[in-house]
Amino acid sequence: MRKDQGAGLLSRRREEVSMTAQDMASPSRMHDHHTDQPVLELESVTRSYGTRDRRRVVVDGLTMRVHAGSVVCLLGPNGAGKTTTIKMASTLLLPDSGSVRICGIDAIADPYRGEKHLSLLLGGERGFYLRASAIDNLRFFAQLAGVSHRDVEPRIRESLEAVGLEDKADARVETFSRGMKQRLHIARAMCSHASLVLLDEPTTGLDPHSALRIRELIADMRRGGAGIVLTTHAMAEAEALADRIHVIREGRIIVSGSVRDLADSVRLDGVSMYMAFESEWNPDAANRLRGIPGVRGVNADLRGGVWSITVTWQGAHEPDAELIRQAAASPELRHLGWRPASLEEVYLAVLDAGREG
Ligand SMILES: Nc1ncnc2c1ncn2[C@@H]1O[C@H](COP(=O)(O)OP(=O)(O)OP(=O)(O)O)[C@@H](O)[C@H]1O
Incomplete structure (x- = not known):
């Protein structure tokens, strides 16, 4: 399901490339929002699946905010609604009710403007043109994100170096391992200087070294000022990275805060x-x-x-x-x-x- 959705986003973006390219002259989007304005605001978002008679609510009135330079982690058992929340935050999936604001923009009313501020990494390995080279993929996504012509090549070089794929710039993405694709996703986010980075299980299936590398890159993006939403089942990863944690069960946030706040909530x-x-x-x-x-x-x-x-x-x-x-x-x-x-x-x-x- 995720893979199809990721491919869906890609094709939607492909359709929009001409429109977004017109906007290429716009300045870098990093930190172009007011500093205390959240990069993401989900207000009472609800989403259900199924037919009209048999609908099941999987995200139920969820509210959360993400600020620049912080990592918000969504934890919860399988099926709790984390991926659905991430997809709604990216507007890949529309909520049945509630609002999504990205850098102050009503992203439901104006998804294309909202999308330009975000980079989405879904758990699967899709999301790239597999037969194209890493560098051509990054060029394409940088263009979609409105990176100015002058900045594209230096940014691509910097981000490939940051993720350690500079030697693989001309290799086709289909030849990449899972870990390399995940790093290329991070390079894509770095390259576009996205204000909001949505990462759904970015280290699942990676060996310990590759996972550590991804964690370091996430910390780098936070230092660079990105607001990051991270879902993971790796508790050590959440503990190392999260500024704020939301524990989700059956589509609702049951407790939020730092590790200590969560411990206090159960008097541990x-x-x-x-x-x-x-x-x-x-x-x-x-x-x-x-x-x-x-x-x-x-x-x-x-x-x-x-x-x-x-x-x-x-x-x-x-x-x-x-x-x-x-x-x-x-x-x-x-x-x-x-x-x-x-x-x-x-x-x-x-x-x-x-x-x-
Ligand atoms: N396209 C869909 N059609 C029907 N049900 C769906 C669809 N996508 C997700 N669901 C259901 O919605 C619920 C929440 O799924 P979601 O993927 O958001 O959970 P999750 O917390 O990310 O789980 P995991 O930790 O396993 O990745 C699950 O019960 C899932 O089966």
Whole structure:
């Protein structure tokens, strides 16, 4: 579905190339909006799918804002409505109701003006003319984005260098690996100096090095002033990049804020860590620890003959290690320290709380 939609956007853009080319004399669009005006404003957007009798709402009255120089991350289980939200933000998909403003422009009333400020990367590998070279693709998209004739070549060179594809400029895109295509997408966004960059799972299916490279490029675009919406299932990626997180479930935002705000919303106050050698820990002890007031969860992992035990706490400060040793009946349990909960721990607690509530 995504791939078809991506191809749809491409063909729509192809049809519009002559119109947008007329606008090529317009100045660079980077930061041409008022600084405190969001680059994206979604106001109560709703979208349903299906036939008239059997419609299912998949995004339900969602409101969010993205400012220049920030990364907003959408997290949520499969089918929560993240991609649908990204597509509405790009106007690739129209909401049934609600409004979409891109750099202050009503993007539903005037999608072509809105589109010029954004760059969209959908999860698939499509979105390029596969038989054309990387550089010809970038030229085409730069022209669509209204990059001035004088700026096109230097910008393409800079962006290919930034993503490490300068040696592949003349290679056909169909010969690129998935990771190279993702980098070329980022080059496309960099080249057009898009104010709003929409990234739907940009690192899915990439090896760890390629994923890291993409994350660095996302951070570069943020430093360059782009407002970025990112969907991902990689919690470490969201934790490293997001200035603000929205957790979406069944088409609604259930909680928003920083990792700490999310942790506060479920009163996940911290994590204490312990270790024990294999013979010093009985897995049944985890159940006894769960009975201690304030304990939210206990996770014990055995690796290389060593148990590593993490205990998440609600409404508690660093607990007395002796109390834990006694409850676990593991006198040799070593206390390793106390840390804030990771986004993964917080996210799972948020979804659990949502299910319980
Ligand atoms: N074109 C479509 N026709 C019918 N239903 C659709 C269509 N596109 C998406 N859906 C449904 O809408 C819901 C939300 O899908 P969406 O792709 O936005 O979820 P998501 O949060 O991005 O999921 P994932 O994490 O799996 O990518 C899902 O139940 C999906 O099956």
